[in-house]
Amino acid sequence: MKKIFTLLLSVLTVGSLSSAIKLDTFPDINPGEHSVVEFKTEYGFNDVWGHHANFDLGATIPIHKHFDLIAGAQFSTANVYTLNVELDTKFLLTRKHHRELYFKSRFMPRFVVRSEAVEFNLALGLGYRQDYVNIMIGTNIRMMDELHRKEGMHLNEMIAETFYPAYFLEVFGRPIDCNWNISLRMTNLGDFQIERMWNPIFSLAGRYDPADHWRVSLRAECKPAGMFNMTAGFFGVNVIAGCSYTF
Amino acid sequence: MKKNRYITLLLGLMIAFSGCERLDIAGIFGGCTPHHEARYKQSIAWNESYCAANGLEEDCIAHLKARNNAYYEIYWAADLHIQGEGMTVMLDTFVNLAMGDYTVDGITFNTGDTCDAVIFAGDIIDAKNNYPVFYKHIEPLRKAGVPVFCTPGNHDLCFGQWTEYVDYWHTSCYWFDITMPNGTKDLFISCDSGDATLGQKQYKWLKNLLERKSKEGYRHIFFFTHTHMFKRDSNNAHGANYCVEEIYELTYLFSKYHVDYYICGHDHTHEETTYKNVVYYTIGAMKDSYLGRAAYMTMTVYNTNGKDAAPVYLELHRMSGENYFSFED
Numbered sequence: 001m002k003k004i005f006t007l008l009l010s011v012l013t014v015g016s017l018s019s020a021i022k023l024d025t026f027p028d029i030n031p032g033e034h035s036v037v038e039f040k041t042e043y044g045f046n047d048v049w050g051h052h053a054n055f056d057l058g059a060t061i062p063i064h065k066h067f068d069l070i071a072g073a074q075f076s077t078a079n080v081y082t083l084n085v086e087l088d089t090k091f092l093l094t095r096k097h098h099r100e101l102y103f104k105s106r107f108m109p110r111f112v113v114r115s116e117a118v119e120f121n122l123a124l125g126l127g128y129r130q131d132y133v134n135i136m137i138g139t140n141i142r143m144m145d146e147l148h149r150k151e152g153m154h155l156n157e158m159i160a161e162t163f164y165p166a167y168f169l170e171v172f173g174r175p176i177d178c179n180w181n182i183s184l185r186m187t188n189l190g191d192f193q194i195e196r197m198w199n200p201i202f203s204l205a206g207r208y209d210p211a212d213h214w215r216v217s218l219r220a221e222c223k224p225a226g227m228f229n230m231t232a233g234f235f236g237v238n239v240i241a242g243c244s245y246t247f
Numbered sequence: 248m249k250k251n252r253y254i255t256l257l258l259g260l261m262i263a264f265s266g267c268e269r270l271d272i273a274g275i276f277g278g279c280t281p282h283h284e285a286r287y288k289q290s291i292a293w294n295e296s297y298c299a300a301n302g303l304e305e306d307c308i309a310h311l312k313a314r315n316n317a318y319y320e321i322y323w324a325a326d327l328h329i330q331g332e333g334m335t336v337m338l339d340t341f342v343n344l345a346m347g348d349y350t351v352d353g354i355t356f357n358t359g360d361t362c363d364a365v366i367f368a369g370d371i372i373d374a375k376n377n378y379p380v381f382y383k384h385i386e387p388l389r390k391a392g393v394p395v396f397c398t399p400g401n402h403d404l405c406f407g408q409w410t411e412y413v414d415y416w417h418t419s420c421y422w423f424d425i426t427m428p429n430g431t432k433d434l435f436i437s438c439d440s441g442d443a444t445l446g447q448k449q450y451k452w453l454k455n456l457l458e459r460k461s462k463e464g465y466r467h468i469f470f471f472t473h474t475h476m477f478k479r480d481s482n483n484a485h486g487a488n489y490c491v492e493e494i495y496e497l498t499y500l501f502s503k504y505h506v507d508y509y510i511c512g513h514d515h516t517h518e519e520t521t522y523k524n525v526v527y528y529t530i531g532a533m534k535d536s537y538l539g540r541a542a543y544m545t546m547t548v549y550n551t552n553g554k555d556a557a558p559v560y561l562e563l564h565r566m567s568g569e570n571y572f573s574f575e576d
Contacts, residue, residue: 046490046492046493047444047445047446047447047450047493048447048450048492048493048496048497049492049496050447112495114495114496114499115495115496115498115499116499116502116523117495117498117499119491119495142491144494144522146523157520157521157522159477159479159520159522160479161477161478161479162478162479162480193491194491195490195491196478196487196488196491198487198488199443199487199490199491223490225442225443225444225487225489225490225493226401226441226442226443226444226487227275227487228275228443228487229401229405229441229442229443229487230272230275230401230402230405231280231401231404231405231441231442231443232275232442233282233283233442233443233444233446234282235444235490235493236490236492
């Protein structure tokens with residue numbers, strides 16, 4: 001297990017550093033990012049947790065002109081608590097159409113108290129963003145364990161799943177600098193959940209900037225089960241409303 | 248105009264793939280098989296009438312008695328993916344073995360010692376029009392009086408095949424038990440996870456059943472279904488399994504109610520994991536194209552006095568046509 005952690009940490013560090021080195025070879029025409037704080041409330045329903053509500057807090061902190069640190073926490077009435085830490089390395093290729101390349105590394109521990117379990121997710125991805133599309137491919141690994149390991153259960157194992165492909169595809173209706181936009185998204189990387197590759201999360205989202213610094217957003221997510229089984233069925237939905245303030 | 252061409256191309260590809268009756272493209276978007284909640288409802292309706300007619304407890308389809316004083320033995324197989332008459336070598340061998348017929352170096356020995364039951368953990372067929380072939384080849388088991396149980400896999404359901412499945416097996420959501428001569432009994436529960444979820448109603452049914460049965464002094468509880476819980480190797484990319492929320496909920500449920508074994512198929516590679524005191528056992532595929540690595544499992548449960556833990560031996564056997572070798576897992 002230590003080897004996996006070391007490997008991932010090395011990939012993350014080397015990836016970030018190599019990106020940083022490459023960044024300086026490209027014209028950076030969009031320096032000086034801003035900090036963002038956001039708050040979201042969610043209504044959720046799925047077959048096993050039933051109806052529940054989630055409250056999300058998040059912040060994006062630019063630590064360098066090419067690096068953003070994103071941190072967030074989610075509290076769910078389903079008795080599930082999730083933390084999310086991301087390091088985004090990005091650089092703008094051209095201002096026209098806002099062409100941007102980014103490298104994302106993510107760590108997401110999730111404390112499923114209701115089921116006495118804890119999971120640790122690590123995800124890495126390389127993405128490309130422009131006006132109408134945001135696409136990312138990468139990989140993720142999940143480790144699961146009991147929240148409180150009982151003595152004498154020496155046969156029990158911490159589950160380390162194999163590396164799964166991670167993907168993110170979002171198509172926008174309008175250019176990035178418009179004060180409102182709508183989008184369709186398919187991914188296995190949610191804001192506070194990381195699914196296996198064959199359980200995609202579909203979203204329809206919209207955002208509006210009513211004033212300087214302020215943004216409101218609304219998103220509906222649907223998670224089917226068994227799509228890759230050729231017998232798809234409903235599993236759960238989320239409706240997420242939020243607002244953010246940019247400093 | 249250009250968009251219309253893309254849409255036509257996409258629809259054409261979907262029809263072409265679906266037309267080959269191997270890949271149910273429409274199933275990705277829901278398909279024509281009834282939704283898992285509808286299948287659950289239909290299964291429970293059949294259970295009610297069957298149990299009332301036979302004087303059985305709710306959702307119980309059989310009370311079996313061990314044939315031997317010292318132990319009972321169950322043969323398990325999953326992911327046979329039968330595709331017509333030419334692809335039943337493994338199944339025929341398995342059926343013979345379950346009936347006590349062993350073939351070594353071309354010589355068949357009939358021991359007459361049949362197993363106590365046979366369980367198929369889903370994906371018995373690969374695609375349309377193969378149910379009659381499968382049923383024909385397991386007929387010797389029926390004739391020999393060996394109880395055969397099944398739980399549906401995704402391939403058994405796609406292309407709207409639920410109707411054919413339920414015509415023969417009647418239910419996908421049920422339980423049965425096996426009683427030893429000294430009165431100790433073990434519980435076996437089947438759930439339909441063909442859609443990679445149990446669904447809300449079936450999940451509640453399972454929860455209530457486990458809550459009730461865990462107080463009735465069963466020595467072992469075995470849960471069997473098609474979909475695997477964990478995927479720890481990268482041997483193949485087969486199979487969508489449960490959403491993560493369901494995995495946490497199910498593993499908690501099984502641990503809380505002292506389920507001993509979760510036995511499944513779906514992933515074609517054998518895997519065994521112990522998590523929260525429950526053994527999650529993926530049998531592996533027993534399909535003809537897996538010569539040398541096709542697998543079936545035998546479960547031998549020994550007799551003990553009272554509620555003391557009784558040894559359960561799960562043996563995985565690799566098959567290669569009629570000549571097979573086995574190892575203890």
